[in-house]
Amino acid sequence: MVYLLIINLFSFIIFGLDKRNSVFHRRRIPETSLLGISFLGGSIGSIAAIVIFRHKISKTSFLLKFGGIMLIQMALIYFFEKKY
Numbered sequence: 001m002v003y004l005l006i007i008n009l010f011s012f013i014i015f016g017l018d019k020r021n022s023v024f025h026r027r028r029i030p031e032t033s034l035l036g037i038s039f040l041g042g043s044i045g046s047i048a049a050i051v052i053f054r055h056k057i058s059k060t061s062f063l064l065k066f067g068g069i070m071l072i073q074m075a076l077i078y079f080f081e082k083k084y
Contacts, residue, residue, distance in 0.1 A: 003041065004041055004044075007037070007040060007041045007045070008041070008042050008043075008044045008046075008048075009045060010042060010045070011037045011038060011042025011043075011044075011045035011046045011049065012042075012046070012048055012049045014029060014033075014034065014037055014049075015034060015045070015046055015049030015050065015055055015056075016049055016053055016055075017029065018034065018055065019049075019053040019054075019055040031062055031065075034046070034056075034062075035062075035066065035069060038066060038069050039069050039072075039073075043066075043069060043073060046066070050066075
């Protein structure tokens with residue numbers, strides 16, 4: 001549970017930093033890094049950052065990949081819940 005709290009907080013901060021960098025035309029955090037953090041368990045923090053900072057909302061390709069990650073995570077949760 002502590003891991004999920006930390007990874008989601010980290011994800012939220014990283015998305016916020018990337019949004020700030022985009023506003024000030026600074027070097028950005030790669031999308032693969034943002035998606036990787038989400039995949040490792042930071043999807044709730046990522047969703048919160050996307051909504052609060054309005055970051056990556058217009059990037060359809062990013063949202064599709066992020067949606068795929070969410071589907072994979074939901075499927076894993078479902079199968080682990082069934083198994084245990």
